Amino acid sequence: MKVSKLVGQRFKEKPADCVIDSHALMIRGGYMKYVGNGIYSEFPTLKRITAKIEAIIRKEMNMIDGQEVLFPVVMPAELWEESGRYESVGNELVRLRDRNDAKLVLGMTHEEAAVQLVREYGQSYNKYPFMIYQFQRKFRDEARPRAGMIRVREFTMKDAYSFHTSQEDLEKYYDVCYQAYHRIFQKAGIPEVISVASDSGMMGGSVSHEYMLLTPVGEDSIVICNECDYRANMEAAENIVKNESKGELEELQCIETPNCKTIDDVCCFLHSDVKKSCKAVVYQKNADDSFVVAFVRGDYEVNETKLRNLVGEDIHPAEITEDAPLVAGYIGPYNISDKVTFYCDTTLKGLDAIVAGANKEGYHYTGLNLERDLGNVEYVDIAKVKEGSVCPCCGKPAITIKRGIEVGNIFQLGTKYTKAMNMQYSDENGELKYPVMGCYGIGVGRMAASICEAHHDEYGPIWPISIAPWEVEICCLRVDDEETKTTADKLYKDLQNAGVEVIYDDRDIRPGAMFSEADLIAAPIRVVVSPRNLKESAVEIVTRDKRVKEMIPVNEAFDFVTNLKEKLFAEIESKVEPYK
């Protein structure tokens, strides 16, 4: 491919609306184009990358006995009514009608379609286990698409579904798939991806993991223990705090605290310790707008996901109107309206005397002791873990918090879908049972963007060679100089004939502009052919990551490039862990 023929243009200037680097670089590099909110087209350069990512994933899925299938994007609503998700999933699920007013949905995930496909096939135990997967477009009507390809509404996803006759068999396969996922990221040149325990969200099921590429711009917070292997998404991370009661109870007093609507105001006004205060965060249930109050220790934040799982239905931050049974700024667990559901976080457990809102405009309680004053308190885990917290696994105060982009996820679904959709098999004794399912997803475009986010410099992406759009770029700095052009042309032909993926810039443009664009296209190996280099009968060979920068005799250039290519691939391969 010649750069002069490559569809998609490259820009010098960073587009105004890009807040993260990968987004800006992929727009500047002619990788993709905005079509609509959270919707992009892929130019050839990105399509080449996503095709390579798909090939890596496909190979690994086949390796673990996956069979490729294809489900439709548009599905009849009945399928989703069977599983119950037509009602339970929110606005992310696009519901539409066809010309006959029949209800349809746009596939945002395909558990229902998977069960529908194999419901008859899987009627006997001897068919199990099996795994099917597909690459298909998904549409999720995200409220806030952002960060380019990282969070879009339409995307290509590899989604896989496994079926088993026992939880043990699922767990065995889940472990194999867990390894396959690591291998996929290793092969794609991002071995640094870590797996973390995660919240199963709308998928249901119990155990699940996410694969996270750590980067400061990631939208997920990851809880990592520096002392052991514990890793969890903040949404799912257990928070451990032990307040040691000294038995120093105080008298419960209602104190006037004028204009003290925040924890800081109150603690400052009363000269009290924020770690002995009670913070109220108020939500409403989506279904009936009734109020849910989360009480956490003043120095903690509420973990909405854990709260939502506890409540068992969707909630949103509350709007406290005048007729609400709550006094904004002065909400506390004692004497709270019985129209309100409230939860006390474990961070409040063991505190002898705390400061909390008095549910009365301008007043707080001091000396509140939850057990004494409220009676039997059931503490729940609804706070966010903080830096330096105690690890729930090893017990050491070694928790650190990083940010990451989720590049894949795997779930143990159990029988949620097979039961709801009445998929059964007869076991060895002829008894009817529900198969146990797992599901396994990777967003292809997001993976490309994440790799760019984790591997770039100010000039462009630094693609690992296994997924780079081209392996080699030849920059011919003077097409009007015959020797330069002939040398570059010949190398282009020779490398192409040897099966090397080469992009060739033979445009008559300034070297600076050519190099800038080459940085954006980001072939891992660059060969610079110029009259100056040729004076020394050499070409310059550099890698995009700057580890190699050498003058190589023209007649050795071909061998050098092909060897370098092999070396770069071998480096990646060396980080791929074998299956256990």
Place this chain on the structure above:
Amino acid sequence: MKVSKLVGQRFKEKPADCVIDSHALMIRGGYMKYVGNGIYSEFPTLKRITAKIEAIIRKEMNMIDGQEVLFPVVMPAELWEESGRYESVGNELVRLRDRNDAKLVLGMTHEEAAVQLVREYGQSYNKYPFMIYQFQRKFRDEARPRAGMIRVREFTMKDAYSFHTSQEDLEKYYDVCYQAYHRIFQKAGIPEVISVASDSGMMGGSVSHEYMLLTPVGEDSIVICNECDYRANMEAAENIVKNESKGELEELQCIETPNCKTIDDVCCFLHSDVKKSCKAVVYQKNADDSFVVAFVRGDYEVNETKLRNLVGEDIHPAEITEDAPLVAGYIGPYNISDKVTFYCDTTLKGLDAIVAGANKEGYHYTGLNLERDLGNVEYVDIAKVKEGSVCPCCGKPAITIKRGIEVGNIFQLGTKYTKAMNMQYSDENGELKYPVMGCYGIGVGRMAASICEAHHDEYGPIWPISIAPWEVEICCLRVDDEETKTTADKLYKDLQNAGVEVIYDDRDIRPGAMFSEADLIAAPIRVVVSPRNLKESAVEIVTRDKRVKEMIPVNEAFDFVTNLKEKLFAEIESKVEPYK
């Protein structure tokens, strides 16, 4: 792959709701599963076929300098409003709203997306010509999905768009693409596909061709000249009829013709020649329900597509109510209400005296001469061509009519989309001009189903080896016999290691059942390993198309199979025409 592990089951019985063979066989063979009206999932067996078809198409598209891109399935309505198709396309275009009530459409074709992607890229003449293509899901809300994968609502399509600076350049590329399409069908084992001139329909543009696989169950009628190369879709075929006027005019008379509501009734009642009668076929415009009458000679049928193109807007068969300005059964061109638009077909030209409705209940005219009685008549071509008609190309009465399935189409679009969407480039002199476009489509699933329809017997599909799900099937007739199993196992391993795609049936089932299923999976080469054959130290090797059926010594089986595979591929390759 072992048959025992292959997801998807095979049935003995033909499903009740399948009207064409390919549909029935592909359901029976575990290729696909019905999900909803015109919506299917693909089992692994079909996915393997469609993947091979895609690879064949991709290779050919790259060969003619196509660059693969990816457009979204879901697009903002604005894009389609720009081109005008948001309004002009009927119910096939699914229009929907997102969570913010923004208007979206489901892509049924991607001209708009293609122009949007390259609008900035193509601003200078020196970028031209270029072609981009994609494989993507499409959704068309067809009124009557039918015939399995032949006419569905959701399908995978390869769609390509080329951009040019002149009509001549488009025509040059169109010719290359025309050849590429033939090569694709030749490589897929259906060299018998013919190209025919077609109607451009909602795509706009002037010249277009369809690629037709002839089969009696095809839904298109194809007009073919036996004497020259003329081939056209009935929708687009010119009808040539010459009535020779003898100058024998008759007196115009209004005759009572009680209960003569059809042409046959009238001709019988009046003892007149149907070829001297005038048939009225009534339509209404979709927009305002106003009436459009097509008059054709009594022995011809109206070609709705040609009529629609003439009217310039959508029409539907009329419902003639009591208050209509038409008398059902007695409609004629003389004295017809001026509230009605009518057209006279060329089949009526030159008739001296015809019988036609008198626009009065129970009466017909005889002796009607259109020129004399109506004045200046403009004859138009709105009748369907008939068997034995005169060829518009060579002038011989050698027209024959066959049925076919459209497996691909190519269009010269002109500047319809670039103008509507304001895509411009500056030419050599800095003048702004609109690029000229072509577009080129192939439905992948339909192609698979069409191949099955054209190549099958009562037992199953007969896949060409280039797209068959597997190249070889090994049938082990007695897994409980050690020698049989060992021989089959070894051949399976050896062939796999040699890169042959093998499916292996080592189930403990009756030979009859195994062969029936093998006929449905339809690997082109079958190796039967059985104790009876092994007694003679041989295995039986047969091809699915029954051309080969030989006993081969066990130690020669591997070579025989690999040679046969190569021979079958070579046969296909021998029919692939080189580019001119």
